[in-house]
Amino acid sequence: MGDASGSTWDRGPVTTSAVWPELQAHRAAWGSRTIRSLFAEDRGRAGRLTVDAVGIHADLSKHLVTDETLALLVRLAEDRGLPERIDAMTSGARINTTEHRSVLHVALRMPRGETLIVDGVDVVTEVHDVLGRMADFSERVRSGEWKGSTGKPITAIVNIGIGGSDLGPVMAYRALRHQSRRDITFRFVSNVDGTDIVEATSDLDPSETMFVVSSKTFVTQETMTNALTARSWLISGLGPDADVSKHFVAVSTNAAEVERFGIDTAAMFGFWEWVGGRYSMDSAIGLSLMLAIGADAFRDMLSGFHAMDEHLIHSDLSRNLPVLMGLLGVWYRDFWGAQSHVVLPYEQYLERFPAYLQQLTMESNGKSVTLGGEPVGVDTSAIWWGEPGTNGQHSFYQLLHQGTPLVPADFLFFAQPVNGVGDHHDKLISNVLAQAHVLGFGRTADEVRAAGVPEDLVAHKVMPGNRPSTTLMLDRLTPYSLGSLVALYEHVVLTQGVVWGVDSFDQWGVELGKEMAGKLLPALTADDIPDLSAFDASTATLALRYRSVRGR
Ligand code: F6P
Secondary structure: OEOOOOOOOOOOOHHHOOHHHHHHHHHHOOOOOOHHHHHHHOOOHHHHOEEEEOOEEEEOOOOOOOHHHHHHHHHHHHHOOHHHHHHHHHOOOEOEOOOOEOOOHHHHHOOOOOOOEEOOEEHHHHHHHHHHHHHHHHHHHHHOOOEOOOOOEOOEEEEEOOHHHOHHHHHHHHHOHHHOOOOOEEEEEOOOOHHHHHHHHOOOOHHHEEEEEEOOOOOOHHHHHHHHHHHHHHHHHHOOOOOHHHHEEEEEOOHHHHHHHOOOHHHEEEOOOOOOHHHOOOOHHHHHHHHHHOHHHHHHHHHHHHHHHHHHHHOOHHHOHHHHHHHHHHHHHHHOOOOEEEEEEEOHHHOOHHHHHHHHHHHHHOOOEOOOOOEOOOOOOOEEEEOOOOHHHHOOHHHHHHOOOOOOEEEEEEOOOOOOOOOHHHHHHHHHHHHHHHHHHOEOHHHHHHOOOOHHHHHHHOEOOOOOEEEEEEOOOOHHHHHHHHHHHHHHHHHHHHHHOOOOOOOHHHHHHHHHHHHHHHHHHOOOOOOOOOOOHHHHHHHHHHHHHOOO
């Protein structure tokens, strides 16, 4: 069951893999091949370089790869032990070696009746027990049976959480808003900036408001601060004798802290240390989402997740969509110098999907050392970013088309519109297909001239093309398809982390900033002139200037 030192899984820096120099040689011999030339030489490319998985049709043909490239990348994944790691993860081994934890988000979506024993406990039974409690609670709130302290039903639900305890729920709520209860208001508060909670509650009636305090650890500064402010807001609206327990539930792994905060653990929905924060939206952390869309739709979403898990586990690596997408990311990051990766959903409901992916990818693989603590020796996670199309087209696409960096893109769209108004959807889809086409194939100087462009503008109007993209086409945005998409990217992250040899499930890099903020807070607020000698001169000067502006 794994090894705290990492040695069981540690294969050292990826550059020690025998396949690495082969990939370097392959890249060095790439020559002048372009996406255009690859298509010209290989008429079967568009049909062949596609993968269908769980209702996702993935076109991988507009990539700077040949069959040989893909074969080498798959060999790299094998050499780095990806199949063994998938096996280890899904059987509960402690593959998060720096925290000595299992990584079992796949268990959150295993169907009832399946079994996965970890440390002598069937985790699938535990998962379904919690899901059952969440469903009962959601039904009571949604039906109006659950009453606030003055006897009124709940008409507003505010999720308080940050990072994985916010981004997943808010992303999925917005994605599935069309299936949510429109007569209940849903808000998501994350930032410790007081503006967030003030604006989220300013038009709500405390007697009809429920707060879902979501925090794996239940000690996160932002969440606890917002939860305390929420409690004060309730008490100031309902009076000191109000039964605030009718307005608060907790989602956490830390019963002791939940109790210490003053929430009865009977109103707590638990999950487990083997669920990483950024892999938790399908655990009880999804309670606010379940309140919005109902338990049946939530279960449909879990089925979509599970179907993608099955695809990961059972498909040959060469036809395995998350594995191939992960490997393509490695190819561009380490052999083409791509610094960032853009995700462009042509679906307004997925407006928060890029933000969700930022935590998933960059908190997971933004690492510089291997499992064994050696320098990784190559570039790891790209910077992930994105916006829904078509908005981005009128903003940053200029850089994607004619800028100097190479930015591989994921285009994503649904064939069936959720809101089939007029001809909006056909226009939307014509745009996504056009953008992927132009990125890949561009327009040459000769073509620009042939279009009658004056010579002094030719260079400006040349579209270099040769910019790679994946196009993901799904049938319809549903809880199921959303679950399959999220699981797809979870496994892209796994693939890349295994290839790079990092621990994709810890996040030590966020800790020092929290510690320093904890030290600075008293210095900002103390009555006496604080001792700032532990800080650099710049930080100390800014802190003193802040104190002075605030009259301290
Ligand atoms: O600070 C980073 C982080 O630990 C994330 O990994 C996590 O999702 C987030 O904070 C919130 O943590 P919690 O759910 O424990 O409040």
